[in-house]
Amino acid sequence: MKKVLIVLVVFLSFSCGAFAQENPYSSQLEQISKNTQDIKMLQSNQASLYLKIEDLLVKYGELKGRIDDLARKIGSIQTSSGASPEIKEKLDKLEAEVNALKQQLPSQSLSSTQASVPQASTQASPLSPEEADFKKAKVLYDAKEYNQAIKAFSAFQKTYKNSKLNDQVLFYIADSYYNLKIYD
The missing domain is CATH 1.20.1270 (Substrate Binding Domain Of Dnak; Chain:A; Domain 2)
Known part of the structure; x- marks a missing residue:
C-alpha cells in the first residue's frame, strides 16, 4: 500500500507539474x-x-x-x-x-x-435665323428655365416645321417636361 501511495503521489506530482506549464497556444490566441x-x-x-x-x-x-x-x-x-x-x-x-x-x-x-x-x-x-432661334431656346434650357425653354422650342417648331433641328427640339421639350416632373 505504501508503494501504491508513493507511486500515486509521484504520478500526481508529475501531472501537476505538466499542467503548471504555460499553454503554448495562449500567446498566439492573444x-x-x-x-x-x-x-x-x-x-x-x-x-x-x-x-x-x-x-x-x-x-x-x-x-x-x-x-x-x-x-x-x-x-x-x-x-x-x-x-x-x-x-x-x-x-x-x-x-x-x-x-x-x-x-x-x-x-x-x-x-x-x-x-x-x-x-x-x-x-x-454668323447664324441663320433658324439656328439663332434654336440657340436662344437652348440657352433657356441650359439655364434650367424649362418652362420658357418649352415655349421657345414650341414656337421654333411652329415657325420651322421642316427644320433639320426638329428632332433635337423634340428631345429638349421632352427633357424639359421630365426635369419639371411633368410626366403626362
Whole structure:
C-alpha cells in the first residue's frame, strides 16, 4: 500500500507539474485577438474615409456643374451681338465667380473646363435665323428655365416645321417636361 501511495503521489506530482506549464497556444490566441481588434478598427476607419470621399465627390460634382453652367453663360454672352455695358457687367461678374470656383477645385480637373471656355468664344460665326432661334431656346434650357425653354422650342417648331433641328427640339421639350416632373 505504501508503494501504491508513493507511486500515486509521484504520478500526481508529475501531472501537476505538466499542467503548471504555460499553454503554448495562449500567446498566439492573444495575438489573434489583438489582430482581430486591429482589423475591425481599420475597417471602421476605412468605411469612414469612404463616406468622406463620397461626400467630397458629390461636392466636386456640384462645383463642376456650376463651373460648366457659368462657362456656357459666358460663352452665350460673348457670342451674342451688341455687347452693352449691362452685358459686360454680367460677364465680369460671371468670370469672377468662375475664377472663385476654379480656385476651390483641384488644378488637374480644371484643364477640361478651361479648354471648353475658349471654344465657346470662338464659335461666333454668323447664324441663320433658324439656328439663332434654336440657340436662344437652348440657352433657356441650359439655364434650367424649362418652362420658357418649352415655349421657345414650341414656337421654333411652329415657325420651322421642316427644320433639320426638329428632332433635337423634340428631345429638349421632352427633357424639359421630365426635369419639371411633368410626366403626362
